[in-house]
Amino acid sequence: MLRTVVLISGHGSNLRAFLDACAHGTVPATVVAVGADSDAPGLEHARSAGIPTFVEPLERGVDRDEWGARLADVVEGCAPDLVILSGFMRVLPPTFVHRFAPMIINTHPSFLPEFPGAHAVRDARAAGVTETGASVIVVDDGVDTGPILAQRRVPVLDGDTETVLHDRIKIVEREILAEVVRDLAARESAVLQEN
Ligand code: GRF
Numbered sequence: 047m048l049r050t051v052v053l054i055s056g057h058g059s060n061l062r063a064f065l066d067a068c069a070h071g072t073v074p075a076t077v078v079a080v081g082a083d084s085d086a087p088g089l090e091h092a093r094s095a096g097i098p099t100f101v102e103p104l105e106r107g108v109d110r111d112e113w114g115a116r117l118a119d120v121v122e123g124c125a126p127d128l129v130i131l132s133g134f135m136r137v138l139p140p141t142f143v144h145r146f147a148p149m150i151i152n153t154h155p156s157f158l159p160e161f162p163g164a165h166a167v168r169d170a171r172a173a174g175v176t177e178t179g180a181s182v183i184v185v186d187d188g189v190d191t192g193p194i195l196a197q198r199r200v201p202v203l204d205g206d207t208e209t210v211l212h213d214r215i216k217i218v219e220r221e222i223l224a225e226v227v228r229d230l231a232a233r234e235s236a237v238l239q240e241n
Contacts, residue, residue: 047074048227049076049128051128052092052129052130054132055083056135057086057087064227065091065092075128080100082102083102102117111141118141129150130153151226152183152190157180157199163189167208167211179197180200196226
């Protein structure tokens with residue numbers, strides 16, 4: 047059973063799906079804590095499941111490296127095997143990433159390396175593409191540049207608004223996140239059995 051800490055910034059619909067998957071045993075993982083960079087509405091999903099939450103804001107004028115180290119201390123205190131960024135909208139500094147690499151993954155609403163960054167769905171629509179996608183990657187020091195663990199195409203349909211398209215992509219994000227976590231858990235247990 048993989049111990050995970052999930053970081054969010056928004057409504058946490060993907061977090062909610064992941065909590066459900068853990069509860070139903072469709073992924074061999076447990077969420078030991080959920081963190082955010084503000085009092086994100088999605089924290090409520092954790093609270094109502096009785097899962098501890100924490101908020102570590104990046105205050106104006108505060109050094110990003112210091113913030114990253116502070117956030118890493120809190121996460122490390124939860125002793126996770128895996129950190130999942132699920133709609134966490136801040137770029138994490140190396141002071142955070144290097145503490146958990148490579149066991150830190152991010153879900154992203156495009157077929158990377160297409161449309162990296164915070165506005166992937168808007169950018170795909172603006173580019174007029176007929177398909178975009180969803181990816182799960184390992185987090186590195188860049189913005190959406192880490193090794194790709196899983197990805198799948200999603201069509202852009204006539205009449206899609208940004209919200210409608212994003213909601214369709216999120217369904218795929220949830221599926222491939224579950225696949226990746228199952229895979230990582232299987233590898234972890236294989237390593238344990240070898241030792
Ligand atoms: C997801 O598409 C995630 O990949 C992106 O933000 C969205 C989060 O949605 N970075 P939600 O907060 O889980 O509803």
